[in-house]
Amino acid sequence: MEKVQKTKWINSIKRKQMLMLLIIILFLTFCSFCFFYATKKVAVNAIYDQMKSQAEYYLESVEHQITGIIQQQTEMFSDRKLSFLADRDLLSNAYERREALLSVQERLFALKSSNNLIESATIYIPGSDYKINSSTIREMMEEDFEKNNRLKNETGKLIPDGNSLSYTLTEIPYSVDRESNFYFQIILDENKLVDHLNNFVSSDGGACLYKMENEWFLEDTIGKGLGQQLVAELKEKKIKQTDGINEVVIEKEHYLVSISYSEYLGFFIQYSSKDRILAQLHMYTKWFVLFIVCSVFMVILFSRYTEKMVNKPLKELCKAFDILRKGTMNIRISHSANDEFGYIYENFNHMTCELEKLINEVYVQKDLVQKAELKQLQTQINPHFLYNSFFLLSRRAKRNDMEGTVELSEYLGTYFKYLTRNAADTLYLKKEIEHGECYAKIQATRFASRMKVVLEELPEAVREVMVPRLIIQPILENAFEYGLENKEENGLLKISYDMREDYIYILIENNGELTDCQLEELQWKLSEEYSGEVTGLINIHRRLKGYYKGKGGIGVSRGKSGGLLVCVCIPIKQK
Numbered sequence: 001m002e003k004v005q006k007t008k009w010i011n012s013i014k015r016k017q018m019l020m021l022l023i024i025i026l027f028l029t030f031c032s033f034c035f036f037y038a039t040k041k042v043a044v045n046a047i048y049d050q051m052k053s054q055a056e057y058y059l060e061s062v063e064h065q066i067t068g069i070i071q072q073q074t075e076m077f078s079d080r081k082l083s084f085l086a087d088r089d090l091l092s093n094a095y096e097r098r099e100a101l102l103s104v105q106e107r108l109f110a111l112k113s114s115n116n117l118i119e120s121a122t123i124y125i126p127g128s129d130y131k132i133n134s135s136t137i138r139e140m141m142e143e144d145f146e147k148n149n150r151l152k153n154e155t156g157k158l159i160p161d162g163n164s165l166s167y168t169l170t171e172i173p174y175s176v177d178r179e180s181n182f183y184f185q186i187i188l189d190e191n192k193l194v195d196h197l198n199n200f201v202s203s204d205g206g207a208c209l210y211k212m213e214n215e216w217f218l219e220d221t222i223g224k225g226l227g228q229q230l231v232a233e234l235k236e237k238k239i240k241q242t243d244g245i246n247e248v249v250i251e252k253e254h255y256l257v258s259i260s261y262s263e264y265l266g267f268f269i270q271y272s273s274k275d276r277i278l279a280q281l282h283m284y285t286k287w288f289v290l291f292i293v294c295s296v297f298m299v300i301l302f303s304r305y306t307e308k309m310v311n312k313p314l315k316e317l318c319k320a321f322d323i324l325r326k327g328t329m330n331i332r333i334s335h336s337a338n339d340e341f342g343y344i345y346e347n348f349n350h351m352t353c354e355l356e357k358l359i360n361e362v363y364v365q366k367d368l369v370q371k372a373e374l375k376q377l378q379t380q381i382n383p384h385f386l387y388n389s390f391f392l393l394s395r396r397a398k399r400n401d402m403e404g405t406v407e408l409s410e411y412l413g414t415y416f417k418y419l420t421r422n423a424a425d426t427l428y429l430k431k432e433i434e435h436g437e438c439y440a441k442i443q444a445t446r447f448a449s450r451m452k453v454v455l456e457e458l459p460e461a462v463r464e465v466m467v468p469r470l471i472i473q474p475i476l477e478n479a480f481e482y483g484l485e486n487k488e489e490n491g492l493l494k495i496s497y498d499m500r501e502d503y504i505y506i507l508i509e510n511n512g513e514l515t516d517c518q519l520e521e522l523q524w525k526l527s528e529e530y531s532g533e534v535t536g537l538i539n540i541h542r543r544l545k546g547y548y549k550g551k552g553g554i555g556v557s558r559g560k561s562g563g564l565l566v567c568v569c570i571p572i573k574q575k
Helices: 013-076 080-084 094-114 142-151 190-198 227-237 279-325 340-379 383-398 402-421 429-446 473-483 516-525 536-547
Strands: 118-125 130-133 137-139 158-161 164-170 183-189 205-211 216-219 246-250 253-262 266-273 426-428 451-455 466-468 491-500 503-510 553-558 564-571
Touching (some): 013 164, 013 183, 013 190, 080 094, 094 130, 205 227, 383 402, 383 429, 402 429, 429 473
Antiparallel strands (some): 118 183, 130 137, 553 564
16 A cells, blocks of 8 residues: 655645745734834924924024114114214204204114013214113213224124123214214123023923024023033034934933024024934834734734634544544544534545445455355365375385375375364464475475475464464465476475564575566566456465455565575564
8 A cells, every 4th residue: 555645844734824824924014114114204204394493483583583673773873863963063952962862762762672682772972972772871981982992893793792692783984984973782681582492492302502603602491401511512523504303312311403503693402302202103113013912913813713723623634534544444523613624524424434334345245255265275176186195195005114104194184184174264373384384295205306395493472373274385385386396306495484573474485497577477466456367376465465454465586596485474463
């Protein structure tokens, strides 16, 4: 019987199913990761854009106010009354001078009141020695002249002045050799600038202004106060205005930094804790990981479900087929669910039941045929063998060879007793060997001058092994009839034994003539494919295979002496 190989793991349905589930998991994970990464990137860019928008809004707001202040400063120089105050001689009347001074002061007060960034507005008039601001009008003193001289070099710039910012404009003189008549100084309140900064920061971030030319620095008051460290870090990395967001690490904490530039205020640096800004995204990351874990769990759950509903019933069915293949016909399997496997199991049980019936019918029929063939073998006594045996017995009696006559008579008696009185289909191996040896000794007596018979002793351990009847004598008869018939001298027939593992091998060898074609033909007749005429050797071979369920049989080959070697294989351990 051809050996059926079990399904390898690489070809199993379970492996293919697990591989497909793994591919699905990887595909879902990859798609989810791509979607999450793209969404995260969009969200981060939106956050960065928001930071930039806040910075731009702040700078635009402050610059708009400063630009408005500068514009009002410029318009102030077109005031006619201010022009009259440039020279004391132009207003000789005290009343007119007083009216002009009050008019200028009133405009300064209106300017200061129009913008909360303005701390004070002061006009210096060196030609008439007046100093006018929103609250006082007085003549310039020595310190005022010194300050006026200093303002000459600071016109058109925002200059730090203590805790304030000073912005000075001067009238453009009509001659390069002529000194300006007016110096208009606006003092911006840093506290108001700080209040503006505070509107754009949170407790875990901050904002600051930094003017590199004069190292002016202004920072919010409600943030984390890291402006100075950020400025130092940005100086070290030589980072200036950028279109994106910089990431800076301070005290092992990551900050996102937005840098914008203002013509008046310098660099506007806004920073915020990266963890706080991306906290929502971190939460989404956790949800994403949870989604992946849940997906894997669901796939594993589905795998376990299919294992129970498909793989396990399929494995049980394969196991049942394997048992059936080994010859156990009473195997029955059951399935609790009323599904496709229930239908398959029910039909499998029906199939095994029908197979068992058919095999029993075939076995009974085959057994009857074998018994009939056995009876036929028992009745097929070669008349020549019987005649020649009695003729030999007669000659020995005439020669008064009483010992030889008695011996030959005992052989013949044992031989025919086996054939006529033993009706059992099986018997001990020692009885079968004894019958075969009797036949061989009778033939050896007949052809003593032409051949000899060598008989080894049957091993003690296998003497009571049960075997079918008439499995040795027909082989010996075949050896004498076809192998040694033409041997005029030095003929040899040998019976030996070989025990290996759980088998006893009975070796029957002769040194008769044997061609390769004859050997190949005999081997072909003993194969499974042969379906022709059943002769003695073929009959014995098939009986042994049937009795031992494929484990016994006959094999033929060329022996050491050049003749035919017949090997009878019999299992020692039998159920």
